[in-house]
Structure formats: structure tokens, C-alpha cells
Amino acid sequence: MARKLILYHFEGCYYCDRVQGKLAELGLLIEQRNIRRDPEHRAELIANTGRARVPVLRIEEAGEPVRWMPESRRIVAFLEQAYGDSEAPETPVCSSTVPRIGAWLGWSLMVVGLLVSGDGLRDGLWAAGCGVMALRSGWMARSSGMALHWIIALALGLSALSIALAGLGVAFIPFWYLVYGLVAALLLWAARRARR
Numbered sequence: 001m002a003r004k005l006i007l008y009h010f011e012g013c014y015y016c017d018r019v020q021g022k023l024a025e026l027g028l029l030i031e032q033r034n035i036r037r038d039p040e041h042r043a044e045l046i047a048n049t050g051r052a053r054v055p056v057l058r059i060e061e062a063g064e065p066v067r068w069m070p071e072s073r074r075i076v077a078f079l080e081q082a083y084g085d086s087e088a089p090e091t092p093v094c095s096s097t098v099p100r101i102g103a104w105l106g107w108s109l110m111v112v113g114l115l116v117s118g119d120g121l122r123d124g125l126w127a128a129g130c131g132v133m134a135l136r137s138g139w140m141a142r143s144s145g146m147a148l149h150w151i152i153a154l155a156l157g158l159s160a161l162s163i164a165l166a167g168l169g170v171a172f173i174p175f176w177y178l179v180y181g182l183v184a185a186l187l188l189w190a191a192r193r194a195r196r
């Protein structure tokens with residue numbers, strides 16, 4: 001039997017998109033099991049990996065026990081090594097380190113902004129926090145190509161701008177309008193996705 005690959009995933013999962021992007025790049029058509037749509041697939045995944053975290057690649061090979069490979073970076077490296085042209089496994093540019101550090105930094109700036117006294121300092125910290133989160137989402141959008149990430153990046157970037165402008169006394173753009181805009185954009189995005 002040739003090697004059989006099955007990807008466990010769910011929609012909207014950034015790390016799954018990374019693996020699906022690599023599959024598309026390599027032209028590999030494999031079975032994909034959505035654990036949110038099918039409880040049986042979810043149960044199967046938990047029974048074999050101990051949790052419902054995706055992506056996981058199931059690898060079946062003749063005469064070998066079935067392997068369950070978690071971690072998007074590892075899966076991408078495996079696919080590249082097994083099916084790509086390059087001899088050495090690619091070191092994925094899409095590390096999950098950047099989103100993680102971005103989230104920590106962004107949230108920390110915003111929480112410290114909540115705790116400090118002094119409007120100027122607070123505005124500065126919130127603007128910086130939103131700015132960092134916007135860059136983080138933009139970075140994720142570039143690697144995942146997901147519209148959702150672009151929408152969030154744009155909304156956070158505009159929020160950072162509006163807070164900074166208000167803090168500097170240049171212009172007051174009501175922050176909540178941006179949040180309403182974001183919610184509307186997310187609803188539109190979800191509706192379009194549901195129709196597909």
C-alpha cells in the first residue's frame with residue numbers, strides 16, 4: 001500500500017491553514033477530516049492523541065503502525081521533506097513564535113495601560129498595544145491569506161490610530177465606531193464563508 005495521509009483539522013484554524021497551504025503548494029490531494037463537523041473524527045483524534053488539538057496528520061504505511069503527527073511546523077517540514085523538491089527540509093518561515101510574542105506584548109501593553117494613571121500615558125500604551133496586535137494580525141494574514149486576519153489587522157490598526165490621534169489632541173474618532181465596523185465586517189465574512 002502506498003502511504004496514506006489524512007489531515008485532521010477545522011475551519012478557521014490558522015495552524016491548519018498553514019498545513020493546507022503546504023498541501024496546495026505541493027499539489028497533494030489528501031483526505032481531510034473536519035473535527036468540528038464530525039464528532040466521530042473528533043473522538044478518533046482524542047482517542048489517539050489525547051486531545052482535540054489540530055492540525056494532526058495521520059500517516060498510514062504498509063507494515064507500520066499508524067502514526068499521528070501533531071504540530072503544524074512539524075507536519076509542514078515532513079511534507080516538504082517527503083514530497084517537496086528541496087533536499088533539506090524547509091525551515092518554515094511561519095513560526096508560531098511571532099503570533100505568540102505579539103499577543104503577549106500587545107495584551108501586556110494594554111493591561112499596563114489599564115493600570116497606570118495619567119491619560120497621556122494610558123493612550124500611548126493602548127495605542128502601542130493595538131499597534132502591536134495589528135502588526136501581529138497583519139503578519140498572520142500574510143502567511144495564512146485569511147480574510148479574517150486582514151479584517152482584524154485593519155480594525156486594530158485603525159483603533160491604534162484613533163487612540164493615538166485622540167491622545168495627541170489632533171482628532172477624536174469615536175473608538176466604538178471602529179468596533180462596530182469590525183463586528184459588521186466579521187459578520188459579513190462569516191456569512192460569505194457559510195455560503196461557500
Ligand SMILES: N[C@@H](CCC(=O)N[C@@H](CS)C(=O)NCC(=O)O)C(=O)O
Nearest residue numbers: 013014015052053054055071072073
Ligand atoms: N502549536 C500548534 C498549535 C495548534 C493549535 O493551537 N491549534 C488550535 C486550533 S488553531 C486548537 O486545536 N486548539 C484547541 C486546543 O488546543 O484544544 C501547531 O502549530 O499546530
